[in-house]
Amino acid sequence: MSAYHVLSYWDIVAASVFLLLNAVLSILLNLGLTRTLIVSALRMTVQLILVGLVLKLIFFAGSLLWTVLAAAVMGVFAGREIWVRQDRRLKGFWGPGLGAGAMLISGALVTLYGLAGQIRPDPVWQPQYALPLFGMILGNTMTGVSLGLDTLHTALAKGKSEVEAQLLLGRTRWEATRPFARQALRSGFTPIINAMAATGIVSLPGMMTGQILSGVDPQEAVKYQLLIMFLLGGATGLGVLGATFGSIWRLTDPRHRLRLDRLSGGTS
Amino acid sequence: MLIIDELKTSLIGPIDLTLEVGSCTAISGPSGAGKSLFLRAIVDLDENSGTIKLNGRDRNTFPAPDWRRNVSYVPAESGWWSERVEDHFRPTSDLVELLAAVGLEEASGWEVSRLSTGERQRLALVRALQLDPEVLLLDEPTSALDPPSVAKVELLLKERIATGCAILLVTHDPEQPVRLKASCFHMAGGKLREHDLHEAAS
Known part of the structure; x- marks a missing residue:
């Protein structure tokens, strides 16, 4: 090399x-x-x-405090981005809180898993590994979560009569919103699925290219890229699932009513 | 059978009303009086306070989906969540018979987007009747129908009343309560009051 x-x-x-x-x-x-x-x-x-x-x-x-602080700043910016990208948002604390929460929990979980389980730097939080990994995971999860929530909220606001028709036939809030949940999940998953399908044929991923340019054996670079892609896919999936079902939970209530009054934006 | 006591939302009420087994009750009143909101509140689709009992059992002891299967509401504008008509019906044994009773035996193979308003109205009624509810809340069930179809739907409703179903309907047709032998109420400004049929007719 x-x-x-x-x-x-x-x-x-x-x-x-x-x-x-x-x-x-x-x-x-x-x-x-x-x-x-x-x-x-x-x-x-x-x-x-x-x-x-x-x-x-x-x-x-090389301090844990600074590393965590940098990660927190990244999280705040990504959380804000999720909030901004939604046309209709949950009212109150839930608006910024739910999307950011789902992203941070799944992102942090998957990052820690990848660090502690596979990459194993010493110490485990070593910023040179932790921050770039967390950043990549956060970026992808952020895109997925914001797409999922935006799709869900728009669809629910437009589909009030469809949801209520099902509620009226004795279906639960989860059953009645299933078509909308499916739509939201599909739209949140699409970017990462497309990225996985195109990777290696249409484009060489940036991280892998970087490693190859800096002299790493392409096969080694591929292993790293695969590891990252699996972690990204996992984190995005968990984040989108959590955010979508969390938002459905918030937009309905235990008496199985649709609560669009908890959603902001032009009510149709 | 259904006893409504002090039912209230932020926009209507308080309303008291009792529906007897095998009875029909009609509500009329200007648009915006809160008739649809009243029906929505009974099935717990909007936040409300007050008590409602079905055969002595309090509404809050029913899970909401169970309540809505027993007390079924058919709104004026029905919702359709799938492209094909048949997806909106459960394959019960009485489905063919019900569709025939409203003159739409062929409809299950159709597409929702090609249904007329009147067809939607009748199909939404069939969908609710499949649940075999004890109480039926109907919001202008025949507003978009031609006279022969109105007769078919009313015949179907009379059969249900005869088997003990309690029906509460909102209607703008002054003859409909007479044909269904309904007791009449008038709603204005979110309040319900009893309506003397003879007085209104004169």
Whole structure:
């Protein structure tokens, strides 16, 4: 295996040539994309440089407290993202709480399992392993949970008469909402299923590419990637299931009524 | 049989009403008076307070699904959760007979999206009758039907009354309570009051 080639900052600048070319073309063709293109490129640059610094500090400090704190910050941002991405949200504490809770519980559980069971760094919370893994798991679970909840809430708000028709025939709240639960679960699972199906044929996963570029044997990189994908799939599944059924539980009550009054957004 | 005492929601009530075995009761009143909300409250579909007893047994001792099988409500606008009509019916032995009684023997092979409003109304009634409820709450059950279909549905309802079912229906047709020998009530502003049939007819 060849040794790891260290990039200089000039290499990075040189790599941005084509992006700048796109910006120039956009000006010439009057596409109006220049601004957003430049702004997002700059934003990405600043964010990544900062994250690199922060991660380096945390790795260097090697303290459990800082690692947990960094994980908590990631969780808060991801939780907020779930909340923002829903058109109709649960009212009150449940709005941000349920989605974030489902994501954090399943994400933390699966991350700890992966760390303690398979990757086994010493100590187990070593930030160099824990944070990237938690980040990947959180990102995927976040996407799944927000899609699932958004689908569920929209469908329930539109399908009031369908749910109540079933309740009126003596079905339980779980039976009456089953078609909607199925819809929500399918939409929450779709990204991870698509990712698994396309991986390796259409695209080489970013993490695996990174490992190969940094000199790791491709077969070893594949093993790591598989491990990650299984963990991602597991965490996403648990998160979406928890959030969907949690939300159905909240949007119905023990007398098997549909409680759309606990949902915000334009009531139809 | 069904005794409603001080039934109240945030919008209607308090309402007292007693339905006897094998009786028919009709409620009329302007739109927005709370007639549908009253029926919804009886089947516990909206939050409400007050007591309701079926044959002496309190509603709260029934799990809600059991209650709704015994006291069945057919709303004016029925809900359909599957594309095919047959998915909405349980395969009970009386299904063919019930569909024939409302003039829709062929309907189980149809698609819901192609049903007319009147067909939906009759099929929703059949769906509820399959449960063999002791009390039937009907919200304008014949509003979208032609006169022959109205006659068929009323015949079916009379048969049920004869076998002991108590029916409470909301109707805007002043003749319907007469044909069903119903005692009449009037609802306005969320309150229910007894209605003298002779007075209304004159």
